[in-house]
Amino acid sequence: MDFRSSEQPARTPLRSTTTTGLKIVVVGGFGVGKTTMVRSVSEIRPLSTEETMTRAGVGVDDASGVETKTTTTVAFDFGRISLNEQMVLYLFGAPGQERFWFLWDRLFSGTLGAVVLVDTRRLADSWYAIDRLEHHGMPFIVARNNFGEPAHPLERVRDALSLSGDVPLIDCDARRRESSKAVLIALVNHLSTLSSARESIS
Template identity: 55%
Template sequence: MASDSSVEPTYLPSTVQGAVKILVTGPFGVGKTTLVGALSEIAPLRTEETMTTAGADVDDLTGRPQKTTTTVALDFGRITLNQHLALYLFGTPGQQRFWPLWEDLSCGALGAIALVDSRRIEESFDILGLLEEHRIPFAVAVNVFPDTPDYPDEELRAALDLLPEVPILACDVRDEDAARRLLIDFVDHLRSTALELP
């Protein structure tokens, strides 16, 4: 699971002509990295992105705007879908303060899977709000931990204040088959939504 920049690269087939991406987001410790790892054909990789966020609007005495620099870790994996097309999966923290990174990441993404831990759903409010606000197509996926309470979907939907068109999926992200079914269900949902558009 640990990524290492000294790992030999696994190249894509030379016939590949381009890639698409899907984001995996959720609060800290919800299982993003595990899900990316379960789905990826290569050992998951990690990069660290430095992000500069503007501080207060008021300039300080030196005349420079105050800025803070944060480092955000990004775990990602890859699936070669056919000889021409590859899919990248980016696991990314969803909090509002990481929005500058999100802007870059979400540009061109097919959509996002928002992982939720139903034992602490309040940690997902921020992320779901961000996805809605920026009109990124998404599904909620409840990561099933051994002691996860079994809430009916409707109760969870109400608690998360989800729009009716957002599907709620469930998955044990450690299980490769379950993870793959989750991804298939998500893309199938994106496809059904696209079919309904005028």
């Protein structure tokens, strides 16, 4: 297995002021850009378990719509980002291919929240992710990774995914650090809103 590291960015030491570490997972269907997001945003060299896709996967893995893809995640991606002086997120990118989905429930252990990445060309691939998160009662937001296709209005995406109104749904470009960071900030804000709502009830 190739535990590949990208050249960018250089290693950044964890700030001594950090007091809170949150485990976050990035899930979604095959080829939606999960590895790309973890790589673009991580301030340490991300760990990736990418394998070259071979002809052995033809007929087993559904590569329709992402025919130019040459590698796939076979375990998980790992990265880290400090959101401010106190808070650091540990990011785990899940594998997207159906035959690796059995790993997801283990990845969810200790996770506080999730980002579901969706590609509107292959929306149905994201249903499994949403289903598993709802099963675990795990808070999540949905980010539409924009591959440059004519963008559907987000409200139509919400309807197609049968998302309830209180689940944040935003646009992103997983290749851009600032865009990926904005997704993570939206998730942390969502977690904070949920936690305040719980406190006001109790």
